[in-house]
Amino acid sequence: xxxxxxxxxxxxxxxxxxxxxxxxxxxxxxxxxxxxxxxxxxxxxxxxxxxxxxxxxxxxxxxxxxxxxxxxxxxxxxxxxxxxxxxxxxxxxxxxxxxxxxxxxxxxxxxxxxxxxxxxxxxxxxxxxxxxxxxxxxxxxxxxxxxxxxxxxxxxxxxxxxxxxxxxxxxxxxxxxxxxxxxxxxxxxxxxxxxxxxxxxxxxxxxxxxxxxxxxxxxxxxxxxxxxxxxxxxxxxxxxxxxxxxxxxxxx
Amino acid sequence: xxxxxxxxxxxxxxxxxxxxxxxxxxxxxxxxxxxxxxxxxxxxxxxxxxxxxxxxxxxxxxxxxxxxxxxxxxxxxxxxxxxxxxxxxxxxxxxxxxxxxxxxxxxxxxxxxxxxxxxxxxxxxxxxxxxxxxxxxxxxxxxxxxxxxxxxxxxxxxxxxxxxxxxxxxxxxxxxxxxxxxxxxxxxxxxxxxxxxxxxxxxxxxxxxxxxxxxxxxxxxxxxxxxxxxxxxxxxxxxxxxxxxxxxxx
Amino acid sequence: xxxxxxxxxxxxxxxxxxxxxxxxxxxxxxxxxxxxxxxxxxxxxxxxxxxxxxxxxxxxxxxxxxxxxxxxxxxxxxxxxxxxxxxxxxxxxxxxxxxxxxxxxxxxxxxxxxxxxxxxxxxxxxxxxxxxxxxxxxxxxxxxxxxxxxxxxxxxxxxxxxxxxxxxxxxxxxxxxxxxxxxxxxxxxxxxxxxxxxxxxxxxxxxxxxxxxxxxxxxxxxxxxxxxxxxxxxxxxxxxxxxxxxxxxxxxxxxxxxxxxxxxxxxxxxxxxxxx
Numbered sequence: 001x002x003x004x005x006x007x008x009x010x011x012x013x014x015x016x017x018x019x020x021x022x023x024x025x026x027x028x029x030x031x032x033x034x035x036x037x038x039x040x041x042x043x044x045x046x047x048x049x050x051x052x053x054x055x056x057x058x059x060x061x062x063x064x065x066x067x068x069x070x071x072x073x074x075x076x077x078x079x080x081x082x083x084x085x086x087x088x089x090x091x092x093x094x095x096x097x098x099x100x101x102x103x104x105x106x107x108x109x110x111x112x113x114x115x116x117x118x119x120x121x122x123x124x125x126x127x128x129x130x131x132x133x134x135x136x137x138x139x140x141x142x143x144x145x146x147x148x149x150x151x152x153x154x155x156x157x158x159x160x161x162x163x164x165x166x167x168x169x170x171x172x173x174x175x176x177x178x179x180x181x182x183x184x185x186x187x188x189x190x191x192x193x194x195x196x197x198x199x200x201x202x203x204x205x206x207x208x209x210x211x212x213x214x215x216x217x218x219x220x221x222x223x224x225x226x227x228x229x230x231x232x233x234x235x236x237x238x239x240x241x242x243x244x245x246x247x248x249x250x251x252x
Numbered sequence: 253x254x255x256x257x258x259x260x261x262x263x264x265x266x267x268x269x270x271x272x273x274x275x276x277x278x279x280x281x282x283x284x285x286x287x288x289x290x291x292x293x294x295x296x297x298x299x300x301x302x303x304x305x306x307x308x309x310x311x312x313x314x315x316x317x318x319x320x321x322x323x324x325x326x327x328x329x330x331x332x333x334x335x336x337x338x339x340x341x342x343x344x345x346x347x348x349x350x351x352x353x354x355x356x357x358x359x360x361x362x363x364x365x366x367x368x369x370x371x372x373x374x375x376x377x378x379x380x381x382x383x384x385x386x387x388x389x390x391x392x393x394x395x396x397x398x399x400x401x402x403x404x405x406x407x408x409x410x411x412x413x414x415x416x417x418x419x420x421x422x423x424x425x426x427x428x429x430x431x432x433x434x435x436x437x438x439x440x441x442x443x444x445x446x447x448x449x450x451x452x453x454x455x456x457x458x459x460x461x462x463x464x465x466x467x468x469x470x471x472x473x474x475x476x477x478x479x480x481x482x483x484x485x486x487x488x489x490x491x492x493x494x495x496x497x498x499x500x501x502x
Numbered sequence: 503x504x505x506x507x508x509x510x511x512x513x514x515x516x517x518x519x520x521x522x523x524x525x526x527x528x529x530x531x532x533x534x535x536x537x538x539x540x541x542x543x544x545x546x547x548x549x550x551x552x553x554x555x556x557x558x559x560x561x562x563x564x565x566x567x568x569x570x571x572x573x574x575x576x577x578x579x580x581x582x583x584x585x586x587x588x589x590x591x592x593x594x595x596x597x598x599x600x601x602x603x604x605x606x607x608x609x610x611x612x613x614x615x616x617x618x619x620x621x622x623x624x625x626x627x628x629x630x631x632x633x634x635x636x637x638x639x640x641x642x643x644x645x646x647x648x649x650x651x652x653x654x655x656x657x658x659x660x661x662x663x664x665x666x667x668x669x670x671x672x673x674x675x676x677x678x679x680x681x682x683x684x685x686x687x688x689x690x691x692x693x694x695x696x697x698x699x700x701x702x703x704x705x706x707x708x709x710x711x712x713x714x715x716x717x718x719x720x721x722x723x724x725x726x727x728x729x730x731x732x733x734x735x736x737x738x739x740x741x742x743x744x745x746x747x748x749x750x751x752x753x754x755x756x757x758x759x760x761x762x763x764x765x766x767x768x769x770x771x772x773x774x775x776x777x778x
Contacts, residue, residue, distance in 0.1 A: 011620040012620060012621075016624055093538040097540070097543070104764070106719045106723075106757070108722045108723035113746075192634075192635070196723060199636075215639035223640050223643065231628045233631075234631025237631075
């Protein structure tokens with residue numbers, strides 16, 4: 001398979017290089033409409049400059065900290081809620097329909113309300129991010145708690161598991177793939193919400209404010225740096241999440 | 253020891269279909285002696301699987317008497333184990349952990365459980381696969397683990413619900429003889445439900461022939477020890493013809 | 503289909519059939535789960551009404567259910583609510599059609615050709631992780647703050663799930679079926695339209711559903727940025743005037759439309775995926 005490696009590397013880098021060339025060409029041609037559009041070199045120089053001056057690392061760390069705080073809060077609320085919804089039929093009937101209605105509210109619709117209810121500071125942002133992560137995590141944990149197939153349910157009955165054994169040995173492991181999938185979606189949602197929170201709510205250090213200041217200063221290169229870093233950070237978060245998840249459910 | 257391990261007396265069972273009761277089992281009476289191997293053979297839909305599910309205690313509502321060791325059956329119990337058609341192993345547990353799951357209700361210590369589970373894996377010839385996950389096992393191997401899991405709690409009665417139906421012919425033939433050996437060696441009573449007449453003849457001390465709509469016993473055939481049970485012998489062929497003839501009636 | 507009609511096949515482990523007694527239970531039993539589900543909303547509604555009635559929270563923080571209802575009547579009578587909903591829906595449909603179409607094409611390319619997917623993926627994976635909203639500052643500089651901005655951002659949100667699902671659906675058409683096509687000498691067109699697409703359809707459609715959901719979520723965000731009509735604008739407007747009943751009303755309407763979209767597509771999806 002090593003023979004196929006070189007063409008593969010070529011293929012992987014083909015589109016990025018082509019886009020880069022297009023970008024360079026467009027800016028070099030100097031079309032009037034796109035005069036404000038910076039050349040690739042300008043953007044990379046800007047990225048390097050912002051990184052070395054410490055602005056970019058600081059913004060990245062601030063956004064990540066906010067993201068993970070919200071995600072942790074959402075997971076801490078969502079996993080127990082989802083599991084209880086699925087494991088207790090009574091609780092599921094009582095609370096399930098309410099949660100199902102709640103999850104229909106588009107996440108960004110909360111922004112005007114949360115700003116008012118939780119103040120303009122950090123807590124409103126974290127609550128907003130937590131809500132974004134909470135919904136898919138709960139939905140998946142709920143589905144997971146009901147994921148034990150009837151056949152294995154009967155196997156636990158025949159083996160005369162106690163209710164506790166049934167939970168620990170069968171229900172929870174059966175729920176794990178769904179929980180992991182929910183956490184992964186939750187992490188993506190939290191990252192989306194982090195940007196949204198920084199963009200729409202009060203100004204605070206973070207990648208969102210890098211975007212905003214770029215827009216306000218008409219500094220397109222800064223905006224592009226922000227977009228690039230946001231995407232790459234999202235990829236990194238998702239990769240870490242999927243690796244960790246795969247370790248947790250190796251038996252699949 | 254009682255002369256009867258399992259006692260089935262005038263057992264009937266109906267489901268409700270479109271608001272009307274539909275009988276699936278009617279007037280089943282059958283005693284299984286300690287150490288006896290009984291084959292139940294019938295076409296699909298004759299209620300033979302329902303019969304096993306009642307005996308193991310997965311289903312409980314019925315008319316008539318159903319008792320093991322003189323005590324009415326009111327749910328799953330240690331003394332009655334089952335192997336399903338699908339292996340139903342827990343995919344997140346290794347083979348040996350799956351066998352240990354059969355000891356869920358015992359007060360044995362951890363190492364003791366592991367020892368007994370390994371012993372039973374050895375009994376089904378899978379000592380080398382203790383740490384394998386179900387997805388890494390072939391169908392036949394997975395079914396062996398399921399058999400070990402059923403046996404590990406030392407039941408008195410082993411129930412087999414078409415356990416070899418999903419296996420290839422060669423594997424099936426191996427496993428049939430192995431189950432027979434284990435049942436004899438451990439002195440168990442056993443009931444196998446199957447639609448494979450040759451399998452019923454090979455394994456059973458008696459063959460119970462069932463007919464559908466509603467499921468009922470058409471005939472109970474007592475088998476001689478010896479060549480009559482070996483597939484291909486004239487006796488077995490005659491017996492096979494007789495059973496198939498019975499199954500053809502309705 | 504209910505358990506009563508599926509009980510004909512007898513030797514089965516279905517839980518619903520295993521407990522036939524349930525069917526004999528009197529009628530109120532079936533109503534009970536519905537009633538139980540209404541307990542919590544009723545309690546919450548009561549607490550909300552009580553809070554605003556007693557003046558525990560100022561109306562600028564949490565207006566009572568009555569004033570939300572009044573806001574609803576007012577906007578309905580003046581026709582404004584209908585206008586806002588129409589504006590939002592038309593943006594979603596336009597953005598979804600644009601992004602969804604593009605996603606479909608990308609997905610087919612990635613699904614059919616391994617080379618194409620290796621070429622597209624490096625950029626695609628990165629682009630997929632860029633939050634749609636993060637494109638706003640960039641697009642504002644490029645296309646201004648008018649409709650194009652909103653439609654493009656919504657299109658980005660809708661494109662990703664459609665591309666991912668289409669690629670997966672096309673990639674996972676069972677080999678056995680492809681072989682059937684080969685045995686019968688299907689033409690390339692017949693292979694695509696008669697075999698690959700029908701087989702991939704359920705997966706593709708779940709991408710349609712996710713894409714539309716994402717489009718709707720993103721639209722609300724986009725309308726918070728800059729607009730003069732639409733449900734997001736209604737929220738911003740209510741928030742600026744500290745008339746929170748309009749914000750709450752928008753929240754409810756947004757949820758209801760999201761629910762209707764999801765439910766409708768769910769129905770269609772169930773029909774499409776019936777053979778699975």
